[in-house]
Amino acid sequence: MQLMYGLEAKGEQDEFIATVEEAMALTSQYTTGNHPVDVFPFLRHLPGWIPGAGFQYDFARCKAAITYVKEAAFALMKAALDRGDSTSCSLAILLSRIDGRSSDAQIAYQEDVIKNVGLIAFEAGSDTSYSTLVSVFLAMTLYPEVQKKAQEELDAVVGPYRLPGFEDRGALVYINAIVKEAMRWHVVLPLGVPHRTIEDDVIDGYFIPAGSMILANTWAILHDPEAYDNPEEFRPERFIRDGKLDPTVRDPYAYAFGYGRRVCAGRYFADEALYLAIASILHVFNITAPLDEQGRSIKTELRQTSGLLTYPKEFRCVVTPRSEEAASLIKGAVSSA
Numbered sequence: 001m002q003l004m005y006g007l008e009a010k011g012e013q014d015e016f017i018a019t020v021e022e023a024m025a026l027t028s029q030y031t032t033g034n035h036p037v038d039v040f041p042f043l044r045h046l047p048g049w050i051p052g053a054g055f056q057y058d059f060a061r062c063k064a065a066i067t068y069v070k071e072a073a074f075a076l077m078k079a080a081l082d083r084g085d086s087t088s089c090s091l092a093i094l095l096s097r098i099d100g101r102s103s104d105a106q107i108a109y110q111e112d113v114i115k116n117v118g119l120i121a122f123e124a125g126s127d128t129s130y131s132t133l134v135s136v137f138l139a140m141t142l143y144p145e146v147q148k149k150a151q152e153e154l155d156a157v158v159g160p161y162r163l164p165g166f167e168d169r170g171a172l173v174y175i176n177a178i179v180k181e182a183m184r185w186h187v188v189l190p191l192g193v194p195h196r197t198i199e200d201d202v203i204d205g206y207f208i209p210a211g212s213m214i215l216a217n218t219w220a221i222l223h224d225p226e227a228y229d230n231p232e233e234f235r236p237e238r239f240i241r242d243g244k245l246d247p248t249v250r251d252p253y254a255y256a257f258g259y260g261r262r263v264c265a266g267r268y269f270a271d272e273a274l275y276l277a278i279a280s281i282l283h284v285f286n287i288t289a290p291l292d293e294q295g296r297s298i299k300t301e302l303r304q305t306s307g308l309l310t311y312p313k314e315f316r317c318v319v320t321p322r323s324e325e326a327a328s329l330i331k332g333a334v335s336s337a
């Protein structure tokens with residue numbers, strides 16, 4: 001929200017976040033072809049009051065929710081601009097590029113495109129990146145040796161007195177491998193987003209008629225034991241050879257972000273954001289499993305929710321600053337945010 005609209009998110013209480021989450025939950029429920037309307041498209045003409053056609057009400061709620069966020073968040077951002085509050089958010093930058101000599105109709109059209117950019121980035125970009133990041137917290141509690149190696153690399157490259165930046169990325173090979181392993185280990189969209197064939201095709205002798213819904217089994221591709229030894233294990237080393245990222249290993253980025261011309265539009269942004277978040281978090285925090293009353297680590301495991309978009313199921317972990325220097329870096333980052 002900050003990046004797109006220059007608005008500060010108010011956590012779980014945030015109205016926009018709650019509304020987008022409601023829309024996402026409805027989208028997830030219907031997108032993977034588990035409703036009869038996907039198999040018998042004529043059902044879409046039934047009014048919602050007919051038993052079994054309640055999906056019409058869900059679709060209407062979903063549409064109302066996303067339309068509200070699209071318009072209201074944009075209006076708040078524009079009001080801030082009109083008041084002269086400086087905001088360097090993405091939508092303000094896009095707005096400033098509209099040619100003032102355009103006709104009213106052209107300006108309205110371009111504003112609508114910008115509103116859609118904001119909404120889709122907010123809707124498609126936040127939970128996907130969040131889910132991946134949560135899985136990294138879980139992985140760190142399960143694989144302390146990975147965390148230790150990452151922190152050793154960060155200490156050597158970045159040192160204790162500053163946070164990592166994009167300029168460090170080339171030297172942080174192990175952190176880059178963690179980002180790749182995170183995309184592979186917990187596949188946020190295990191079946192991608194459904195596509196539809198626009199013409200008849202034959203693949204490996206199978207006839208695929210035009211109009212078929214195609215689901216790519218991204219999870220299977222990224223847990224293929226022939227490509228990844230012991231695929232259930234979180235092991236960033238699988239992407240490294242001779243101290244560099246190994247280009248011969250199947251790259252999760254080629255699958256986790258979808259396929260073809262509708263491939264994720266935010267993939268470079270997501271990659272950079274995940275890199276910076278993971279590097280910064282591991283630089284200043286220790287993430288460990290919680291202890292039971294006898295002081296023993298409580299065992300956790302990766303269990304995922306089901307649906308179009310998956311999340312690691314709830315787990316607990318303990319997050320503490322790594323050192324005095326780390327604590328000051330955290331305070332500095334919070335006060336300058």
Ligand code: HEM
Binds near residue numbers: 257259265266
């Ligand atoms: C870990 C993070 C992310 C993952 C795993 C992810 C994954 C995906 C996938 C699988 C698709 C469907 C592609 C297809 O149809 O085959 C998609 C679409 C899309 N994503 Fe992402 N995404 C992530 C982050 C983001 C971010 C940060 C943004 C924006 C800032 C974004 C914007 C979009 C948009 C706009 C589309 C629709 C593209 C289209 O239909 O033309 N995504 N994403």
